[in-house]
Amino acid sequence: MDGILEAIFRRRAIKVFEPAEISEELREQIFNAARHAPSSFNSQPYRFYWVGTAKEKAAVAKLCMGQKPAETASALVVAVADIGSLAATSQGQLEWMRGRSEFSEAKIRDYERTAKIGRILFMPGPFGVFAAIKWWMFWLLNLWKVMGMPPLFRRDLFKWATKSTALACENLMIAAEALGINTCPMEGFDGRRLGRQLGLSARYHEIVMVIAVGKKSQTYVESPQWRRPLEATVTIL
Numbered sequence: 001m002d003g004i005l006e007a008i009f010r011r012r013a014i015k016v017f018e019p020a021e022i023s024e025e026l027r028e029q030i031f032n033a034a035r036h037a038p039s040s041f042n043s044q045p046y047r048f049y050w051v052g053t054a055k056e057k058a059a060v061a062k063l064c065m066g067q068k069p070a071e072t073a074s075a076l077v078v079a080v081a082d083i084g085s086l087a088a089t090s091q092g093q094l095e096w097m098r099g100r101s102e103f104s105e106a107k108i109r110d111y112e113r114t115a116k117i118g119r120i121l122f123m124p125g126p127f128g129v130f131a132a133i134k135w136w137m138f139w140l141l142n143l144w145k146v147m148g149m150p151p152l153f154r155r156d157l158f159k160w161a162t163k164s165t166a167l168a169c170e171n172l173m174i175a176a177e178a179l180g181i182n183t184c185p186m187e188g189f190d191g192r193r194l195g196r197q198l199g200l201s202a203r204y205h206e207i208v209m210v211i212a213v214g215k216k217s218q219t220y221v222e223s224p225q226w227r228r229p230l231e232a233t234v235t236i237l
């Protein structure tokens, strides 16, 4: 437990890295930590792209506006909110449940039904037509019933997926820190060009952040870390 807290408090956004090899094992560990983050409906609506070869890295760093952390990192992780993965994810979970004795037939059927409802609910339809109809239905329902508004329009879906993606990113950065490597999250990038570079579809994918991964340069000195006081960020009711 102390180790986790130590990694959280030690982590800094590192702006200059020195050349270092990131082993496959380490890479796997940080991605494993990332995917263990909680996600809405356990839908894990993201995909991480590991950019490790010199040529690809240089191209992506350029699209991060040549920022120093991107230019000097050993690898760049592009974290993408992926709203096109939902059907495959629920199918994957269903197959996983079917292969395990802990889940009764009733439980599997229940999950199957919930997943189907989720898919219908999350389908914006052509030009957001279904989303608009559903939005009015939920709005009316909400007049007399306590309920949350599900993400209906494509914009809402990306916002929804971004939350889970960002949590996975934080897990990745804490895990990296605990394993002795450093990171810098970046949202300074040309999303349109970077999306094209990675072959992403604007319909289903949105880049949430790029994480520079590497070993902090020995010559780099972080400025002291400032945070707003607790009372400015917490309300105790």
Ligand SMILES: Cc1cc2nc3c(=O)[nH]c(=O)nc-3n(C[C@H](O)[C@H](O)[C@H](O)COP(=O)(O)O)c2cc1C
Residues within 6 Å of the ligand: 011, 012, 013, 014, 015, 067, 069, 184, 185, 186, 187, 188, 189, 209, 225
């Ligand atoms: C969503 C997000 C976007 C960021 N974008 C950039 C960036 O484009 N370039 C950069 O150098 N740092 C970026 N940072 C790092 C922040 O500047 C840094 O986390 C903040 O100043 C606090 O410093 P610390 O993480 O060392 O405590 C970003 C951080 C976050 C969470």
